[in-house]
Amino acid sequence: MNISRHLRDFFVPDARNNYTPHAVSHRNLSFYAGLMFSVKLLTLFSLDLLPQNQAFSSALTQENVLQLTNYSRQAFGLSDLKANSELSKAALAKAEDMFKNQYFAHNSPLGLTPWDFIKAEGYNYIIAGENLAVNFYTSESLESAWMNSPEHKSNILNKDFQDIGIGIYSGTLKGLKATVVVQMFGSVMDQPIAMKNSFTTKQTLSSPEQKVFIPTPQKISLATPFLESPDFSLTNKKVFSLKGFAPGADTVYVLINHEAVASVPVVQGKFSADLNLLEGSSIVNVVSFKNGIESSPISKTLTIQLDTSAPNVAEANIRPSAQGEYIVEVQTQGDAAKVLANLGDKNIFLQPTQDPNVWQGKFVGSLEELQGKLSVSAYDLAGNAKISSVANLAVDAVDTYGFMAEKDYKVSLVGQIFSLKTVNQFYIYFVLFLLAVLGVSIGVKRHVQNLGLIAHTSAMVVVALIFWVT
Numbered sequence: 109m110n111i112s113r114h115l116r117d118f119f120v121p122d123a124r125n126n127y128t129p130h131a132v133s134h135r136n137l138s139f140y141a142g143l144m145f146s147v148k149l150l151t152l153f154s155l156d157l158l159p160q161n162q163a164f165s166s167a168l169t170q171e172n173v174l175q176l177t178n179y180s181r182q183a184f185g186l187s188d189l190k191a192n193s194e195l196s197k198a199a200l201a202k203a204e205d206m207f208k209n210q211y212f213a214h215n216s217p218l219g220l221t222p223w224d225f226i227k228a229e230g231y232n233y234i235i236a237g238e239n240l241a242v243n244f245y246t247s248e249s250l251e252s253a254w255m256n257s258p259e260h261k262s263n264i265l266n267k268d269f270q271d272i273g274i275g276i277y278s279g280t281l282k283g284l285k286a287t288v289v290v291q292m293f294g295s296v297m298d299q300p301i302a303m304k305n306s307f308t309t310k311q312t313l314s315s316p317e318q319k320v321f322i323p324t325p326q327k328i329s330l331a332t333p334f335l336e337s338p339d340f341s342l343t344n345k346k347v348f349s350l351k352g353f354a355p356g357a358d359t360v361y362v363l364i365n366h367e368a369v370a371s372v373p374v375v376q377g378k379f380s381a382d383l384n385l386l387e388g389s390s391i392v393n394v395v396s397f398k399n400g401i402e403s404s405p406i407s408k409t410l411t412i413q414l415d416t417s418a419p420n421v422a423e424a425n426i427r428p429s430a431q432g433e434y435i436v437e438v439q440t441q442g443d444a445a446k447v448l449a450n451l452g453d454k455n456i457f458l459q460p461t462q463d464p465n466v467w468q469g470k471f472v473g474s475l476e477e478l479q480g481k482l483s484v485s486a487y488d489l490a491g492n493a494k495i496s497s498v499a500n501l502a503v504d505a506v507d508t509y510g511f512m513a514e515k516d517y518k519v520s521l522v523g524q525i526f527s528l529k530t531v532n533q534f535y536i537y538f539v540l541f542l543l544a545v546l547g548v549s550i551g552v553k554r555h556v557q558n559l560g561l562i563a564h565t566s567a568m569v570v571v572a573l574i575f576w577v578t
Contacts, residue, residue: 195273
């Protein structure tokens, strides 16, 4: 009985409550105002300080670094590298030596090269490589930095590498606490590139019906041909110009993925050929001949990565901060190496976050100064680019805030993560509650109207709607 009476007094005007339901009394309206202001302030504070993407970061361990390295190779259609104990020992020895002799470089002050450490552990390599990094504390940030560096990326994506060793060591380097990571790559000598006596394949440089044969040499006496291109080339051009030197030879045979595809003449010791590439990795070697009798050893291996797919912009948004800046956040798909945001006549390069697919940057200025179309351009290392239009910023508040309201930001309230849309629904429910109580108050006692109640409740409805819109 008491509960029913209290509920009636809370929602229905009566002589007992002086025709003012407790739900919209001055005291409760003040409480509602304080509650709305508190929720709004907490929401704005969370939007300004809380990162919108809660990226998972794994610890810096050998297993996690190896896993992410192989993920990068898989994205380019390459086979996984296998952990090798000898290379791991060599990598750890190199890391320890850098702290012992206080340097951070591929070659030590005593003249030791990475290959010296590899050989010391008994790894009999035919090809090897090394990556170094210092002061990274998550595997994701480390892999992202390496994949955004052409030199490091070329080691990770080298198709000739089969094994990997990873060394991680912490200590004091040049007076500062530091953690160094060493990656060592290699392939052992018992898996050489074998040259067959003859090859029959589809001709890449000529007609598809033509077959290319490499004669059986009577002796290997010519110097090894020299290729002008670096060991690894990343390109978005389907035709690759191959050039080199073949001293004493009159013909050079080109091999792609260990199969002969063409023979080209040697003129004054030089040769050149245009290779038609397929998407993905191609391993290129050449072997030179003189009179079809004398031959050279096979040249060094050239790995050419053809990448014609531009990275995509999966999601992009812009939001204001309390410091008068506009923060741009972009999520990419693919191997983006550079992301550029353009707003009117202003351009900024976005920086990668701990998640290698999420990039952030900020425009400084007022909304009046930052009018125009916002577009985002994502580039990869091969030179591919994708330009995406994101929004059109204008001074008009409806256009601006309407665009922002479409983005589902995350906020932290009382230790929990909520969608901004969910938080904004609070104001709608609150408006409906106040209108319902006001409607009951007016409808039940139409002959007794409390103008102050109507005015104050209506004002609270307006405030709640303003908070919902903004």
